Amino acid sequence: MNPSLLVLANLPEAAAHTARYAAALGQPLGLHLALLHCYLHPTLLTPALVEEEIAHSDYNEAETMTALRALAGRLSVPAEVMEAGGLLDEDVATAIRRYQPLLLAMGLGPDQSLLDELLRRQVLPVLRATGRPVLLVPAATPAVPVAPRRVLVAVDGEPFGLAAASRNLGELLGSWAAAYTVAHIDLAGELPGTRGQRALADVRASKLLPPATPLELYEVADAAPAAGILQAIDDTRADMLVLITRPRSFLGALFHRSVTAAVLRHTPVPVLLLPAAG
Numbered sequence: 001m002n003p004s005l006l007v008l009a010n011l012p013e014a015a016a017h018t019a020r021y022a023a024a025l026g027q028p029l030g031l032h033l034a035l036l037h038c039y040l041h042p043t044l045l046t047p048a049l050v051e052e053e054i055a056h057s058d059y060n061e062a063e064t065m066t067a068l069r070a071l072a073g074r075l076s077v078p079a080e081v082m083e084a085g086g087l088l089d090e091d092v093a094t095a096i097r098r099y100q101p102l103l104l105a106m107g108l109g110p111d112q113s114l115l116d117e118l119l120r121r122q123v124l125p126v127l128r129a130t131g132r133p134v135l136l137v138p139a140a141t142p143a144v145p146v147a148p149r150r151v152l153v154a155v156d157g158e159p160f161g162l163a164a165a166s167r168n169l170g171e172l173l174g175s176w177a178a179a180y181t182v183a184h185i186d187l188a189g190e191l192p193g194t195r196g197q198r199a200l201a202d203v204r205a206s207k208l209l210p211p212a213t214p215l216e217l218y219e220v221a222d223a224a225p226a227a228g229i230l231q232a233i234d235d236t237r238a239d240m241l242v243l244i245t246r247p248r249s250f251l252g253a254l255f256h257r258s259v260t261a262a263v264l265r266h267t268p269v270p271v272l273l274l275p276a277a278g
Helices: 012-029 047-056 061-074 088-099 113-130 170-174 194-206 225-236 259-266
Strands: 004-009 032-037 079-083 104-108 134-138 150-155 179-186 215-221 240-245 271-275
Touching: 004 012, 004 088, 012 032, 012 061, 012 104, 012 134, 012 170, 032 061, 032 088, 061 079, 079 088, 150 194, 150 225, 179 194, 179 225, 194 215, 215 225, 225 240, 225 259, 240 259, 259 271
Parallel strands: 004 032, 004 104, 032 079, 104 134, 150 179, 150 240, 179 215, 240 271
Antiparallel strands: 134 271
16 A cells, blocks of 8 residues: 555544645655544543534534545545544554554644543554654644645654654655754753754664755753743744654653643644654
8 A cells, every 4th residue: 555644534624724734745755645534422522522522513424524525535635534433542543554654643723622632532542552653733834735844853862763653754754855953952051062963963863864864953052841842943933843752751641741742732833743762
């Protein structure tokens, strides 16, 4: 099967934004999209979230599938819709086996309570088990999406290796003709550039990008990690953020008190989460 990107789709309006962006990412390589309609069974949600889901839904299931199939036909790459048939975690696992996607994409809306619940109870176990990269697309992403032109790679200054699924993204990242900057947030007070140069070397050694890819270094001193990353996004005018996530924390506390959580709650650009090797 040709490489694909898997979009977790619920309501057509939210799915359209994420799917268009995913299509722009995959277009240089001619990747196809799979849109998985995530049916949210009321028994899986708290009563408050059931009410929220109903309040945001203007479609019944048949109308939703019709709208998603119409969306698939309008995308810039070949796309198909897979209808969820049971529990969300089982459907995601089935879709991964069927499509073998390079990554999973989800919308990141301003009201994240429902997304919090879905990630915590249904999606996280599958993502941990598969180790697939995850792309989270905020609603503020431009309505006419294009492949990234300035990508910021944030690392914690400690050596890392990438999980196999993350290494598989090298060709995709290299296809965007983007400028890549490595952000190092200096918490150790070392000489300027000391740990930053090691961070550059770590990114090169990880084989995240093709060997000849130029890398710039951006360093922030005296800033909390999340604030420093958000500052780096602004200062470098990045249109995508890449975060390397350790196995012990990968998606485990995305919307709680982790650095990743703080970044995701305020990011103006899509965030690609890449699991490191164990």
